[in-house]
Amino acid sequence: xxxxxxxxxxxxxxxxxxxLRIPTSNATEQAKIAALINEVYRDxxxxxxxxWATKRSVVNTVARINAGTISIVNTSTSVTFSTAPxxxxxxxxxxSGDSNDAGAVYRIGSTGxxxxxTLDAAMTGATSTAAxxxxxxxAIRLPADLGKLLQVKRYGEMLPVQLIGxxxxxxxxxSDQSVGKPERVSVFDFATTGDPTTQRLLQVHPYPDKTxxxxxxxxxxxxxELSSTTQPFIPxxxxxxxIYGSLA
Numbered sequence: 001x002x003x004x005x006x007x008x009x010x011x012x013x014x015x016x017x018x019x020l021r022i023p024t025s026n027a028t029e030q031a032k033i034a035a036l037i038n039e040v041y042r043d044x045x046x047x048x049x050x051x052w053a054t055k056r057s058v059v060n061t062v063a064r065i066n067a068g069t070i071s072i073v074n075t076s077t078s079v080t081f082s083t084a085p086x087x088x089x090x091x092x093x094x095x096s097g098d099s100n101d102a103g104a105v106y107r108i109g110s111t112g113x114x115x116x117x118t119l120d121a122a123m124t125g126a127t128s129t130a131a132x133x134x135x136x137x138x139a140i141r142l143p144a145d146l147g148k149l150l151q152v153k154r155y156g157e158m159l160p161v162q163l164i165g166x167x168x169x170x171x172x173x174x175s176d177q178s179v180g181k182p183e184r185v186s187v188f189d190f191a192t193t194g195d196p197t198t199q200r201l202l203q204v205h206p207y208p209d210k211t212x213x214x215x216x217x218x219x220x221x222x223x224x225e226l227s228s229t230t231q232p233f234i235p236x237x238x239x240x241x242x243i244y245g246s247l248a
Contacts, residue, residue, distance in 0.1 A: 007239045009226045012037060016246045033246065038225050040245035041232060045222055049150060053233050055220040057143050061182065061208035065091075065135040074100065074127045081115045082130075088117065090139040090191075090201065094177060096132035098125040105173065108135075136179070136207035140214075141191055141199045147221040149187050149202070154214050161185055161214075172205045179209040 013033060014024055022029045045053060068082035072095070079093070093106040101124040109120030125131075142149070152161040162184045169186040182204040191198040202216075226232055232239060 007236055009037075009230050009232070010228060012226075012239065012242050012246075015243050019243075019247055034227065037242055037246050040242055041226055041234075042222065044234070044241065044245065049148065049219050050233075052235055052238075053147075053219050054150065055143075055145070055218055057216050057218070059140050059142065059202065059214050059216060061140065061204065061210070061212045061214065062137045063211055064179070064207070064209045066133060069130040070095070070133045071129045072123050072125060072127065072131055074125065075122045077109070077119045077122050079117050079119060079123070081117065084115045085117070085135055087111055088135055088137070091135045091137050092139075092207070093119070094134045094136070095125050095128075096134070098131070100124065100126035103177070105177075107139075136209070138204050138207050139189070139201045140204065142187070142202050142216070143218070143220075144199050145220045145223070146187075146200055146218045148219040149185075149216065150219060151217040152182070152185050152202075152214055153216075154182055154212055157181060157183075159183075169203055169205060173203075176206065178206040180206050181212050182206070182208060182214065185214075 013030070016033055016037065017024050017026075017030065020033075022033070024030065065085045065088070067085075070082070070093075071080040085091075088108050089111045091108045093108060095104070095106075098104065104124055106123065106125075107120045108117055110118045149163065152163065154161055161182060164184050164186050166186055166188045169184065169188060172184065184205045186203050187200050188203045189201045190196060191201060220233075222233070224230060232242065234241070
């Protein structure tokens with residue numbers, strides 16, 4: 001079997017240096033050219049949603065949790081479940097029949113495996129020792145290498161899932177507490193708010209009440225700076241563009 005051509009990063013760098021009549025032994029100029037090739041690579045990547053940068057993955061929703069009751073105190077961030085809900089960080093908490101701040105939606109800020117949980121901000125609902133509640137996971141962690149979400153597919157429905165912006169999703173969330181299969185999604189935050197090194201979160205509407213399979217297509221982030229034997233995502237037959245772009 002014939003081995004296909006494979007233009008490695010080292011070959012690209014060498015060809016650029018040869019065209020510029022710079023000895024490949026010149027480490028100072030070599031470092032400058034390496035930076036230039038990587039800048040061209042990044043520039044090409046950002047210009048279009050290239051097929052060679054797309055990747056497929058699957059995320060599943062989880063069933064709602066509403067076993068037992070919950071003890072809450074107005075203005076406190078601490079909540080206690082009669083039955084331990086498990087690991088529920090980023091889940092939303094809905095309190096049934098609240099007389100103080102009806103319809104408010106809370107979010108679990110940090111969690112453990114026991115019955116005690118912590119909200120991301122103080123409770124505004126009325127104090128209760130046995131309130132009915134429901135937990136939904138409407139914020140799902142996406143793959144760590146996700147750069148841009150392109151498509152979300154779920155099964156059993158004719159209409160496609162709508163990708164909407166954060167502002168439009170917020171309008172749904174403040175007034176609509178319906179449940180069911182995801183109909184709209186938005187990429188709205190990081191797993192740790194404000195930390196771009198953590199995974200992005202996929203927010204779904206309506207609140208998922210059961211386990212649903214969501215297949216996603218996304219543009220993956222560039223894996224690393226090109227050097228030595230690192231392979232660009234660009235297919236071999238198009239890699240000469242890195243040479244032409246660097247020389248230009």
